[in-house]
Each structure stands twice: as C-alpha cells, then as structure tokens.
Amino acid sequence: MAFSIPKISYTGTIKQVTLGTGPSAVSVGGEGCYPFYVFEGPMPRAPRIAHEVWDYEPEDWPDWAIEPYRDVIKDPVAWAKKSIDSYGAGMIALLLKSADPNGRNRPVEEVVATVRAVSQAISVPLIVWGCANDEKDAAMLKGVAEACEGKNVALGPVTDKNYKQIGAMAIGYGHTVIASTPIDVNLAKQLNILLGNLGVPDEKLLIDPTTGGLGYGLEYSYSVIERDRMAALTQGDVKLQAPIVCNLANEVWKTKEAKTKKADNPKLGDEKMRAVIMEAVAAMTLAVAGADILIMRHPEAISSVKGMIEELT
Numbered sequence: 001m002a003f004s005i006p007k008i009s010y011t012g013t014i015k016q017v018t019l020g021t022g023p024s025a026v027s028v029g030g031e032g033c034y035p036f037y038v039f040e041g042p043m044p045r046a047p048r049i050a051h052e053v054w055d056y057e058p059e060d061w062p063d064w065a066i067e068p069y070r071d072v073i074k075d076p077v078a079w080a081k082k083s084i085d086s087y088g089a090g091m092i093a094l095l096l097k098s099a100d101p102n103g104r105n106r107p108v109e110e111v112v113a114t115v116r117a118v119s120q121a122i123s124v125p126l127i128v129w130g131c132a133n134d135e136k137d138a139a140m141l142k143g144v145a146e147a148c149e150g151k152n153v154a155l156g157p158v159t160d161k162n163y164k165q166i167g168a169m170a171i172g173y174g175h176t177v178i179a180s181t182p183i184d185v186n187l188a189k190q191l192n193i194l195l196g197n198l199g200v201p202d203e204k205l206l207i208d209p210t211t212g213g214l215g216y217g218l219e220y221s222y223s224v225i226e227r228d229r230m231a232a233l234t235q236g237d238v239k240l241q242a243p244i245v246c247n248l249a250n251e252v253w254k255t256k257e258a259k260t261k262k263a264d265n266p267k268l269g270d271e272k273m274r275a276v277i278m279e280a281v282a283a284m285t286l287a288v289a290g291a292d293i294l295i296m297r298h299p300e301a302i303s304s305v306k307g308m309i310e311e312l313t
Contacts, residue, residue, distance in 0.1 A: 007040045008033075011236045014292070015202045016045075017243050019091065019176060020125030021152050026091055028292040029243040034229060035290050036312045046313045047287045049305065050091035050127050051083040052249045052297045055114045056098040056106075062259045064272035068299050076114055077121045084124055087302065093127040093295040094118055095250070099140055100131040108136075112143040119148045127154040127178075127295070129247060138162035145169035154178055154245070157208055160191055167198045178245055180208040183220050185227045185240070192239045205242045206293070213251035213258075214282040221246070222289045229290035246286045249297035252279045280304045 014029040028048055033041030057074045058066070068087070072078035076094065083089040094115060098106040119126050128144050130137035141155045142165055156178025158166045163179070170177045177200055181187040188207055195205060209225055212218045225244055231237040252258055258275040260268055268274055279301035283294045287309060296302045 005039065008037075008234065010041050010233045012233045012238070012241055014232060014243060015205070015241050017176060017203055017206060019127070019152060019154055020123075021150070022123065024090075024123045024125065025152070026125045032233070034233065035288055038313065043313065045292075046309050047291055048091060048293050049089075049283075049302055050093040050125075050293055050295045051080075051087065051089035051302065052295055053079045053083060053092055053094050053118070054098075055094060055096050055111060056104070058097075061253070062261075062271065062275070064275060065253055065258075065298060067272075077117050080118050080122050084122060087299045089124060091125045091127065091293070092118070092122055093129055093247070095129045095247075096131055096140065099133075099136055101133050101136055103131075108140045108143055111140055112147050115144045116147040119151050119153065125153070126151060127156070127245070127293075129156055129178075129295075132157060134159055134161035138165040141166045142169045145173045145175055148175070149173045152176065154206060156180055156206070156245075158191075158195070160187075160194065163191065163195055164198060167195050167200050170204065171199050176204045176206060178206045178208045179242075181210065183210045183212075183217075183224050185224055185231065188224075188228060189231075189237065189239045192242065196239070202242065207240070207242045207244045208247065209244060211246040211248045211251055211286065213248065213253075213255050214278045214285075217251075218282055218285060222285060225286065225289035225291060243292035244290055245293040245295070246283075246291040247295045248282050248286060249279065249295055252282050253297060276301045276304070280308075284308055 014031040016029045018027045030044045080092045098104045099111045154176040157180030158177045179191045212221045232240040283305045
C-alpha cells in the first residue's frame, strides 16, 4: 500500500495586499496553506523583506550595524537609495524615530517633509512606521498620508487609540494601514473589525501582532502569529485573513547580545557574526510562523534570509 502524506484541510485564504504602484509594486498574501506547506496548498508569494531606514542618524547602533551605511547614514534619502541600489531592496521601511516625544520630539512638519523626500526619491514600495506614541502618530501619519498621495504607502502602527484619524486619511488618500496590537489574537481581530467598520477595505489592511527579538519575547510573537494563521486558514476567521508584517530589526539589535563587543565578552564570539545570525534566525522564525513582510536591518542577514526563503519555496 502506497504511503500517503496526511494533509490538513484549509477553509480560508490570506487576502492579497499590494503596496506601492507601477512596475515596482509588491503584492503579499494569497496563501492557502500554512507557511511553506506547499505540499498542502498554494503559497503564490514568498515572504518579502523591507530594508529598515531611520529618519535620522542612529546614536546607539554598534559599529558593525553602521558599517554598511556609514557613508549615507546621516541622510535618509541617500540611505534608502543605497539600500535599493547596493543591496537590492524591494521595499523600504522608514522608521520615524526622531518624532518620539520621549526622544528628539521632532515637529510633525519636519518629519512629514523627510517622508515626502524619501517617497519622491524611490520607486519601490514604502512602509512608514511612526514612533509608537498614539497621539503623535495620529497627527504625523495623517500628514504623511496627504504628502504621499498616490504612492500607496503602508502606514503604521495603527492602534485602537488612533485608528479613526489614521484610517480615515488612509482611505481618503488610498493607502494601506498596519493594524498593531500587543501580542493577542483577540485584540488583533477586534482592531481589524473596527478598521473594517470605518471603511478600510480588506485589500488595504496588514496585521502587526507586535514582534519580539530573539530571546526577548520571540516565542510569544511566534505563538500568536501561529494562532492567527490557524484561525485564518483552518477556522475560516475572515477578520484574521490579512498579511502579517513583523518589525523585527529594532527588537533584535537593541539587545545586549547584539551590541556587546567580543573584547568585553570573548565567550560570545565575533560580534558582527553574532548579531547578523541573531537577526537572520529571528526573521526566519517569524517567516515560518506566518509573517509576510519582514523589516530587517543588516544586508548580510537579509541576504541569508532571502536564500533560505528561496530554498523553502
């Protein structure tokens, strides 16, 4: 008797979401099976990687993170262009770190001007990630939505505190929203319902389930993403059938293991290799859980993850 591989019966499909416009637009989603289970169902699109860019020069990055961008790191526009021209970025994730009220508290108008400059300088899709302050992000991302009209950018993080302001502007200017909730399946579903009631169409919605770095809550993120996918694909929960984006780079690189020099702790080994491997392992873990977009930092980690994804798909 021939052996037959047991297969799961899937009743749901992840919605397709397209970011950007024109020939450089990127579509994610469309899966009809668990991540990389291509023997059970369709996975028409592999997870995509967005290269991280900050809106000002980082002050606490280790030298091995700065190295690939040392010549452009003071200029977000040049940084984004180098990510595309030198490292093959298919998407850019612009993090608006300078707007944080607990940090530089840069005025909204200045931050929006930076986003406009970056969006006009690149042709690949743009993800604009706020400072995670609900009030500041509401004002800032509303301005970004207007400044980037016609670009179909992804705006986030959108929370239950500011979804009305940001969601309305996203609808008006044709952008995608990133619904962000704190590692909880029910909260993710609830926010998606609220955004749907507001009028955000399914094809303009991404889920940010909150991401932990390797060893710092990654297991929680993995479990929640996995449960999101189970509900979406096998339980037919249409409110969770949206692609997932994981902003992982900042979570990995802020850990002491990614920053510690070999001279300070020889047992940890080469600092650059250690940090790159940490980022790559975290990214692949999240991809296997169900992430459709991975926001990453180091070109070597990105290259490694791209290679692994190609092998799996």
